[in-house]
Amino acid sequence: MKKSLVVIPTYNEVESIGSLLDELAHLDVDVLVIDDGSPDGTAQICRAHGVEVLERNGKQGLGSAYRAGFQIALDRGYENIIEMDADGSHQVSDLVKMMEWIGTADLLIGSRWVTDGKIANWSKFRELLSKSANRYANIVLSLGVADTTAGFRIYSGALLAKMDIQTIASEGYCFQIEMTRRALARGGTIAEIPITFIEREHGVSKMSFAIAFEAVVRITAWGFLRIFGR
Numbered sequence: 514m515k516k517s518l519v520v521i522p523t524y525n526e527v528e529s530i531g532s533l534l535d536e537l538a539h540l541d542v543d544v545l546v547i548d549d550g551s552p553d554g555t556a557q558i559c560r561a562h563g564v565e566v567l568e569r570n571g572k573q574g575l576g577s578a579y580r581a582g583f584q585i586a587l588d589r590g591y592e593n594i595i596e597m598d599a600d601g602s603h604q605v606s607d608l609v610k611m612m613e614w615i616g617t618a619d620l621l622i623g624s625r626w627v628t629d630g631k632i633a634n635w636s637k638f639r640e641l642l643s644k645s646a647n648r649y650a651n652i653v654l655s656l657g658v659a660d661t662t663a664g665f666r667i668y669s670g671a672l673l674a675k676m677d678i679q680t681i682a683s684e685g686y687c688f689q690i691e692m693t694r695r696a697l698a699r700g701g702t703i704a705e706i707p708i709t710f711i712e713r714e715h716g717v718s719k720m721s722f723a724i725a726f727e728a729v730v731r732i733t734a735w736g737f738l739r740i741f742g743r
């Protein structure tokens with residue numbers, strides 16, 4: 514067993530998963546794919562690459578996929594737990610840079626919205642949506658993190674073990690914001706490392722109105738709880 518586990522949630526990523534796994538094979542990491550019964554055969558591709566797949570019945574959401582994958586990582590005692598998308602948005606070359614910072618903070622975030630962070634292929638609308646969500650979360654929750662919705666991260670096992678991940682309720686990209694809050698609440702330190710985020714060229718986005726709506730509702734509710742105490 515290696516020290517680091519890369520947890521990759523997948524739903525219909527047959528066009529991009531193979532090349533990602535090929536690149537990860539050069540790194541000193543184990544890989545675990547959480548596939549929600551992708552009808553396109555994503556899981557078969559992973560197994561053909563010799564990669565372990567947790568296959569679940571039907572699409573159960575990103576949050577639930579990460580909870581399942583993180584629990585396995587903790588049970589096995591990995592020192593570093595890495596999360597990464599399978600759609601080509603997160604690059605292995607950036608992961609290599611992020612891994613150089615292991616040990617300097619409990620949570621390393623591959624960030625689009627710090628100096629030298631970049632985005633490619635994104636519509637102005639998606640850029641505005643992401644920036645607005647981050648700005649709103651920071652105003653309401655004072656997180657002090659430029660990219661709280663980022664899904665490209667390295668958690669130390671020690672921090673993740675303290676985070677009671679099974680009680681994280683969010684399902685969409687709000688999951689990332691809730692995990693950021695929880696990390697800070699448990700005394701975790703956070704550092705952001707600039708990455709180049711490339712919007713998917715293949716496959717279908719799972720971003721939806723429901724996912725954005727969940728974030729607005731939850732952030733607002735957490736903001737009220739902060740102001741009125743709990």
Ligand SMILES: Nc1nc2c(ncn2[C@@H]2O[C@H](COP(=O)(O)OP(=O)(O)OP(=O)(O)O)[C@@H](O)[C@H]2O)c(=O)[nH]1
Nearest residue numbers: 522523524547549573574575578598599718719720
């Ligand atoms: N296991 C599992 N994986 C999921 C689910 N929803 C999305 N994913 C995966 O999570 C990663 C991020 O999902 P994306 O569709 O890229 O979502 P996004 O990054 O917010 O939106 P786009 O990049 O615009 O498509 C990808 O690897 C998806 O395949 C799900 O319900 N279950």
Ligand SMILES: [Mg+2]
Nearest residue numbers: 598600602713
């Ligand atoms: Mg994506």
